[in-house]
Amino acid sequence: MVHDHFELKMWVCVSDVFDVKIIVENIIKSATGQAPDQNLEMDQLQKQLREKIGGKKYLLVLDDIWNEEMEEWVSLKELLVGGVKGSRIIVTTRSWRVAKITSKCQPYVLKGLSDDDAWSLFKEIAFEQRYADSTNSAFVEIGKQILERCGGVPLVIRTIASTLSYKETEKEWRSFKDNELLRISQKEGKFLPTLKLSYDHLPSHLKHCFAYCRLYPKDYEIRVQTLVQLWIAQGFIKQLNQSQSLEEIGFGYFKDLVERSFFQEVKNNETWFTCNMHDLMHDLAESVAGIESSIVDSDKIASEVGEKCRHISINPSLIPLLKGNKLRTLLHFPNMRTEDLSEEIWDLIIANCRCLRVLKLNHLDIQKISPSIYKLKHLRYLDLSGNEVVEILPKSICKIQNLLVLKFDCCFRLQELPKKIEKLVNLTHPGCEGCNDLTHMPRGIGKLTSLETLSTFVVDKDGSHGGADLSELRLLNNLRGQLEIRNLGSVKNAKEKFKAANLREKQHLRSLVLEWYADNGDDDEKSLEDLQPHPNLKKLVINRWKGDAKFPSWLSLLTNLVHITIWGPSKFKHLPSFAQLPCLKQLRILYCTELESMDDNSPKGS
Structure with a gap:
């Protein structure tokens, strides 16, 4: 009924930070399915919002609001006018004061589950592996006494019941009720102490x-x-x-x-x-992490971070306010509003954060990565994704020999990876998805036999960059997830090199994308037959194939395929039957203008 009543339906999680601009951006994203440009000013966002909601009956849910300042709420509410009569805004909160300032209506207070529903949920989880105990009077009596302390809150019930599901004797249940449960506060609505019991019982x-x-x-x-x-x-x-x-x-x-x-x-x-x-x-x-971890999103919190703090999420513009030099984690999340990362802040990170194991600085419009980054010698995880204008990575990055993960996904202008990448002997995940300007892969990458993902392998179009050839894939048999191979049309001695890629031994790959793109103009016949993957493959994409017009015979062996996409233009004139693939759910054939026929060997009635 609600679905049909409103022309436009939007849901935005607000939580602790009540930033009107961020909220408006998220409302637009919920309404359109696409985030607005982060560089837009408030008046431009306001115009977009009013164009979207103007003249429409809309439903907007603002979930989990904590802001108790009337002025800030009013400033947001003024931006939400323009919907037709009958539009509604629903606010969810755990604060009575928020309920009062956001509406003149009487708030609707959610009640806990009924006794019967609460017991049904508890029983389903606590006795999942041993149903017989759910009718044992001793377990039932103890379980219902424990349930009284859960306040009818589904999350608390699920968590406590999950903890008890690992305790198999009546003695263990009774000990939990009479000891840990008895010690917690009985104040109504104070659920954290109850939840913490489950944390205390974790390994x-x-x-x-x-x-x-x-x-x-x-x-x-x-x-x-x-x-x-x-x-x-x-x-x-x-x-x-x-x-x-x-x-x-x-x-x-x-x-x-x-x-x-x-x-x-x-x-x-x-x-x-x-x-x-x-x-x-x-x-x-947050409670159990204590002073060792912090989300730093204001000057006040930044100045309060102490020497014992080891892990932070931070707006990088606040880094100059930090004290202490023993951080092991420094994360930036894109929803933290910030400016570009300056050279000064790079210098501060490198000078003051020498113990870092994790550094995540994505979507910050970084122009250049500091060549001194190698001084962070303990780094195991480095994420620089989404910095669209970065064109080159410093050579010194190859000195960080503890690196396990190096991500630069969606660095659209990145042209090459460091030449000495083979020195990163512990590397398991080099992320380069969406790096469409990459010209080649560095020689020696095939020595990194610990690699578990390599989303993209780019063949050197004309050999001018001295890049790796397909034979460097031979020993990378631990690769998982997706592998996209670009510029197959540029491969010389194709039969030999295609087979040398050893795709049929890569049993953990789930998705394979074979892209022709560039053509070196030679007469070397290139056949998909020589690029046979392992039968475990679930997704196959063949893009702009201009080699041999014959479709490979190995297709029938890929009995786990779920998705197949064939993009033209290609030379394929005839395609085999796909009915022999029992798991196939999606078949897409696009722009194959030379295609003349396709076998139909499907069983009758299929």
């Missing part, structure tokens, strides 16, 4: 990992692979079993925390996993 390695999540802004959509890489960089992941990589173990840690309800809304969009933290869980992470 020590998971406690470190959870507390580190305090650095993310509230309501932030967390990329799970990035989070695991940050844990690895800080040394939180312990490799007890050599048959598993650190990243696989880290994903196991994440799964354990999900099962204990410390994360929620886990999604898989086929490229990466994401998750969120409930606001109460974020408050818990």
Whole structure:
């Protein structure tokens, strides 16, 4: 009913920072599905907003507001006029004062779950692995007594029940009720002490990992692979079993925390996993992290960061106000409004943050990366993604031999990677997705046999850059995720080099993109037959193929394929049947103007 009643529906998470400009940007993003240009002034944003909501009946949800200043609320409300009669703004908050200043209406107070619903939720989680105990009178009695302390709050119920699901005896349940639970405050609405019981029962390695999540802004959509890489960089992941990589173990840690309800809304969009933290869980992470971690988004907080602080998320313009020189993490999140990173701030980071293991400075319009960055010799994770005008990385970056992750995704003008990249012997993830100006890959990259991702491999178009050839892919058999190979039309001695890439041994690859693009003009026949991938592949893209017109016979072996895309122009005149691929969900064939026929060997009735 709500869906049909409103022409425009928008949802914006506000949380702790009530910045009217950021809120307006997020409203526009929610309305259009696209973020506005970050360089727009307030009057330009206001014009965009009014064009979007003007003359429409809209519903806007402003979620989790904490601002208690009437003037700031009024300044936002004035920008939201223009919708037709019947438009509505819904505010959610945990503050009675916010409820009073944002509306003259009587606030609607959410109640906890009913006793029956609360018990149903508790029972489903606590007894998931041993249903028989859910009818055992002793467990039921203890469980209902514990449930009384959860206040009907679903998150608290889920978290406590998840903790109890790991305790299998009546004695353990009774001890939890009579000891830990008995000690917490009984004040109504004080849920953090109850949630902390579940934190207290975590293994020590998971406690470190959870507390580190305090650095993310509230309501932030967390990329799970990035989070695991940050844990690895800080040394939180312990490799007890050599048959598993650190990243696989880290994903196991994440799964354990999900099962204990410390994360929620886990999604898989086929490229990466994401998750969120409930606001109460974020408050818990902040509480248990204590003075070792901080989100620094104001002068006041920057001046309060002490010598014992080890991990910060920060607006880089506040770095000059920081004290202490033992930081191990310095993160910038793009939703923190900031100016370009100056050379002065680069110098301060390098001079004062020599213990850094993680440095994330993405989307800051950095013009040039300091050549002195090699002095941060403990760095394991360096993210410079989204700095669109960076054209070259300093050679000295190859001296940071502890580097595991080096990200420069969406540095659109980046032309080349450092020539001595082979010196980064511990590197597992060089991120260069979206770096469309890359001219070649550096020779020696094939020596980095620990690589787990290499999103793009660019063949040197004319050989003028002395770049790596496809044979350097031969031994990189731990590659995961996506591999995009560009400029295949420029490969000389194609049959030999295509086979030398050894794609059929790369069993962990899930997506392969083969792009022709440049053509060296030779008469060397290039055949897709020589680029056979491993049968585990799930996505195959063939782009502008102008080599052999015959489609490869190995297609029938790729029985795990889910997506196939064939972009023209190409020489393909005939395509095989795709009905033999049992997992195929999406087939896209575009601009193949020379295509004449396609086999139809599909079973009758399919």
